[in-house]
Amino acid sequence: xxxxxxxxxxxxxxxxxxxxxxxxxxxxxxxxxxxxxxxxxxxxxxxxxxxxxxxxxxxxxxxxxxxxxxxxxxxxxxxxxxxxxxxxxxxxxxxxxxxxxxxxxxxxxxxxxxxxxxxxxxxxxxxxxxxxxxxxxxxxxxxxxxxxxxxxxxxxxxxxxxxxxxxxxxxxxxxxxxxxxxxxxxxxxxxxxxxxxxxxxxxxxxxxxxxxxxxxxxxxxxxxxxxxxxxxxxxxxxxxxxxxxxxxxxxxxxxxxxxxxxxxxxxxxxxxxxxxxxxxxxxxxxxxxxxxxxxxxxxxxxxxxxxxxxxxxxxxxxxxxxxxxxxxxxxxxxxxxxxxxxxxxxxxxxxxxxxxxxxxxxxxxxxxxxxxx
Numbered sequence: 001x002x003x004x005x006x007x008x009x010x011x012x013x014x015x016x017x018x019x020x021x022x023x024x025x026x027x028x029x030x031x032x033x034x035x036x037x038x039x040x041x042x043x044x045x046x047x048x049x050x051x052x053x054x055x056x057x058x059x060x061x062x063x064x065x066x067x068x069x070x071x072x073x074x075x076x077x078x079x080x081x082x083x084x085x086x087x088x089x090x091x092x093x094x095x096x097x098x099x100x101x102x103x104x105x106x107x108x109x110x111x112x113x114x115x116x117x118x119x120x121x122x123x124x125x126x127x128x129x130x131x132x133x134x135x136x137x138x139x140x141x142x143x144x145x146x147x148x149x150x151x152x153x154x155x156x157x158x159x160x161x162x163x164x165x166x167x168x169x170x171x172x173x174x175x176x177x178x179x180x181x182x183x184x185x186x187x188x189x190x191x192x193x194x195x196x197x198x199x200x201x202x203x204x205x206x207x208x209x210x211x212x213x214x215x216x217x218x219x220x221x222x223x224x225x226x227x228x229x230x231x232x233x234x235x236x237x238x239x240x241x242x243x244x245x246x247x248x249x250x251x252x253x254x255x256x257x258x259x260x261x262x263x264x265x266x267x268x269x270x271x272x273x274x275x276x277x278x279x280x281x282x283x284x285x286x287x288x289x290x291x292x293x294x295x296x297x298x299x300x301x302x303x304x305x306x307x308x309x310x311x312x313x314x315x316x317x318x319x320x321x322x323x324x325x326x327x328x329x330x331x332x333x334x335x336x337x338x339x340x341x342x343x344x345x346x347x348x349x350x351x352x353x354x355x356x357x358x359x360x361x362x363x364x365x366x367x368x369x370x371x372x373x
Contacts, residue, residue, distance in 0.1 A: 004030040005315040006064040010056055010080055011071030012036040012045040015094060019069060020049040022308045025298075027373055028315035029067065035059040056080075060087040067092060067315060075171050078103040081118070085110045090318060092119040092311050095180035097331040099171050100339055101355070104332040111328065119324055120331035123310025125185045126363045127272025128295030132288060133257075133264060134189050134362060141278055141288075143261030145190060148239045150182045151252040152270075156225070156245035162212030165219050167245075173223035174243035178270065179338045182255070185269035186231070186239060187330070189257070192356040193337045195232040200224035200345030203246035229341045234356070241341070273297070273304030292365045293372060312371045313363075325360035333357040 007029045009016050016034065023031045033052035036042040046053035059065060060083060067090040072080045078098045084091040085107065097120035098104045111118050124130065137145060152174060157164040166172050187193065202225045209217045226244040233239065242252070255266040262281055267274020273295050276288045289295075299305035310326035317324035333355045340351035361367075 002319050004028060005066050005318065006062075007031045007067050007069060007311070007315070008054075008059045008062065008065040009034045009069045009071055010036070010059065010084070012038075012041040013071060016045055016071050017048070018305075018307050019071070019311075020045070020051070022305065025306070025373055026308050026312035026371055028312045028319070028371070032064055033059050033062060056083075060084065060089070066090060067318075069311065070094060073166060074099060074176065078107060081107055082110055085114050085116055085118070088114050088116060090117045090119070090314070092314055092326070093121065095121045096176050096338065097335055099176065099335075101332070101336045104328075104335050108328055108332065117314065117318060117324070118328040118331070119310060119314040119326045120328075121310060121326065122181050122184055122269075123307065123313075123326050124181055124269055124272055125188045125360070126294065126309045126313070126325060126368070127306065128290070128292035128304065128368075129267050129272070129274040129276050130185050130188070130269060131292060131294075131363050131368075132276050132290050133266045135290070135364070136264060136276070136278060136288060137189055137257065137259075138362075141262065142257065142259030142264050142280070145235070145237045145257050145259045147237060148255070148257040149242070149253070150186060150239060150255045151242045151250065152178045152182060152254070153242060153244045153247035153250045153252070155248050156207060158207045158219070159210045162209070162214060164207070164209060168207055168219060168221045168223060168225070170223050173225060173227075173342075174245050175224075175227050175338050175341055179241075179243060179341075180334060181269040182241065182243075183231075183334050183337050184330070185255070185266070186233075187334060187357070188360050190233045190237050190239075191235050191359050192233065192333055193231050193353055194234045195350055195352050196229060196337060196340045196344055197350045198227055198229035198341045198344045200227045200342065202226065224342065224345055227341060227345060229344070231337065271303065272306050290365065293368050309368070309371055316371070323361070325363065327360070329355070329357040330360055
């Protein structure tokens, strides 16, 4: 049996606990060490999960670490990922991979020069429901997909997040923060995007924190918080994407695909599980299921949470010298789509993509089981 790939984490915030907690479920990698610019954070996380606490420099020079998960804030992603790649280690970054196409291309060149790979979250598109949706579309269950809608809307983060500042600054907003889940899922089902345009705005120039020690503090809004976008895909499908943090309540379906032979309702791509339904022409609504391990609830009794599946797939693919699903080209294309949506909102133009990608390989039930211990 191939020895698991040694993995380190840079960034010991809340999300690091999820990676560390779920890692034992997966083959292909073992988390050995954690680092943070605040050594107290690293030490606390290391003690909690029985791994090493190191400085960033120590982790990057560790001989037993071959792949590093970048869990820093998005504004630091490019700098930290560059350092990881230049240290000769593979990088798997939390979303968004970077904040511009130029940054993505820069990191791609560094990875190529050092003969290492780039991977990026989200991996939720590898979940049971989204792979089922892909399977149904590929098998013609609703015919050719011609259009659809994707909707992610809420009132924002300031009511529950104690430090929500970043979400409302450049580099944040609903497109860059939540857009990766939705656009990744659309691209893995439908293929790459050809053109985008959008209208954007904000309901308010400020937000008021409504919880925690900063309760009542006013913070600025510097990025659009409502985006209405149109995505034209290379296969001819046209998808309306609504993303907003200016909505108190909504009954819109989260994601629907409209085909020549029927309609498909796809659950929230922020999660691995959920219910997929299909209506054939004017027929009845039918719930679709399949025996996929990533549908099994393993978190709070009702939720399927397999964060780390993309990392396991990457580690095993590196060992086998095969492509990984959360790959650089896929992540780069999604970054270009998101940033083009924001640029179109500023300019009013229709933006043509300069990148493309292959759809990631399917992850059916057998392939998913192969990732699990």
